[in-house]
Amino acid sequence: MAYSGTVGTTVVNVQEIIDHAARRCGKLAEELTSEQQVTARQSLFYFLSSLINIGIQYWAINKEVIGLTPDKYQYTLPLGANDALNVLYRTMDRPSGAYTSSAGGVVANVYDNNIATYCQQTSANGNISINYGTNNYIYLGSIGFMPYIAGGASATWSVILEYSVDGITWLTLKDLGSIVVTDQKWVWTDIDPGQTVQYYRMRVYNGTTMALRELYFGNNSREIQMSRLNRDDYTNLPNKNFTANQPYQFWFDRTIPQPTIYIWPTPSNAFVQMTVWYSRQIMDVGALTDELEIPQRWYEAIVMNLAHRLSLELPQVQMDRVQYLEKMAAQYLNEAEQEERDKSPIYYAPNISVYTK
Numbered sequence: 001m002a003y004s005g006t007v008g009t010t011v012v013n014v015q016e017i018i019d020h021a022a023r024r025c026g027k028l029a030e031e032l033t034s035e036q037q038v039t040a041r042q043s044l045f046y047f048l049s050s051l052i053n054i055g056i057q058y059w060a061i062n063k064e065v066i067g068l069t070p071d072k073y074q075y076t077l078p079l080g081a082n083d084a085l086n087v088l089y090r091t092m093d094r095p096s097g098a099y100t101s102s103a104g105g106v107v108a109n110v111y112d113n114n115i116a117t118y119c120q121q122t123s124a125n126g127n128i129s130i131n132y133g134t135n136n137y138i139y140l141g142s143i144g145f146m147p148y149i150a151g152g153a154s155a156t157w158s159v160i161l162e163y164s165v166d167g168i169t170w171l172t173l174k175d176l177g178s179i180v181v182t183d184q185k186w187v188w189t190d191i192d193p194g195q196t197v198q199y200y201r202m203r204v205y206n207g208t209t210m211a212l213r214e215l216y217f218g219n220n221s222r223e224i225q226m227s228r229l230n231r232d233d234y235t236n237l238p239n240k241n242f243t244a245n246q247p248y249q250f251w252f253d254r255t256i257p258q259p260t261i262y263i264w265p266t267p268s269n270a271f272v273q274m275t276v277w278y279s280r281q282i283m284d285v286g287a288l289t290d291e292l293e294i295p296q297r298w299y300e301a302i303v304m305n306l307a308h309r310l311s312l313e314l315p316q317v318q319m320d321r322v323q324y325l326e327k328m329a330a331q332y333l334n335e336a337e338q339e340e341r342d343k344s345p346i347y348y349a350p351n352i353s354v355y356t357k
Helices: 014-024 034-054 109-113 233-234 296-311 317-338
Strands: 060-067 073-076 083-091 098-101 127-131 141-148 155-164 171-182 187-190 199-205 211-225 225-228 247-253 260-264 272-279
Touching: 014 034, 014 296, 034 109, 034 296, 034 317, 060 083, 060 141, 073 155, 083 247, 083 296, 109 211, 109 260, 127 211, 127 260, 141 199, 171 187, 199 211, 225 233, 296 317
Parallel strands: 225 247
Antiparallel strands: 060 272, 073 260, 083 211, 083 272, 098 127, 127 199, 141 187, 141 211, 155 171, 155 199, 247 260
């Protein structure tokens, strides 16, 4: 007997999911009108959006590293963020080395620990590199930069982070692509897996001219858990603008279109970060030829639940079929949700508190 020899390589697109769901309603796929195709895509989107109300989808957890700004206590999470699972205050070391700018500017300004100064390169597609010295190999865990944009504005930059063992041949650590950067707002990138080498650099391309207030090559990060406040506790704080070197509490405000994190005390140090692990919505349905952002173990639950939803909207679907689809949709959804776990050990302890001092 011959087997396929492959696992997890079958591609199922949105159109195929809709076709299967329609057939389970007793309809041939070719019977669906263009309006019903749109309805099916919308129903699929509504169902995927509702899954976050049932529990966390473990494949839809993201990490965001936010550079803190002195005297600023509000920070916005990306679109689609649902809830903050872990929020940590982070500090790092900044190994010293020799910095070089390929396109002019005062390169010393990018590592002077002063965000009021900046290095303005004089030509496009330049880079700023660091050399840690002969036989001094450094492992970096994170790289951050604070742009300078005239007038406090925003701009689109194309950025790539690179490393080298000899300072001649450069390899990619992380290509950030085209990103929107804002004056005095950190852009942090954790490097995983990292490299242990002598040379690193930040390079811009696609006609970008670099101007940086700070460029931070960091390692040996240390993170301390921040404790969560409810709305009443936060709003009852007598001095929300009280500043300190280390914020150790936060309130998660589930605003739309993007949730906001309020931290306390207000930070006073521009060279620390907040690491946020958060649950998010599943990616949008997209085109009929696109795949859904779901693991293979969820396909049956998705198809059956879409079939039940379509049975309520398509004409002439028998009530006994609607009831059957409702029953099977609930069964497969329950099975998928029961398996949506990481199987890690759970510990219960009374009087749990966060160590912050």
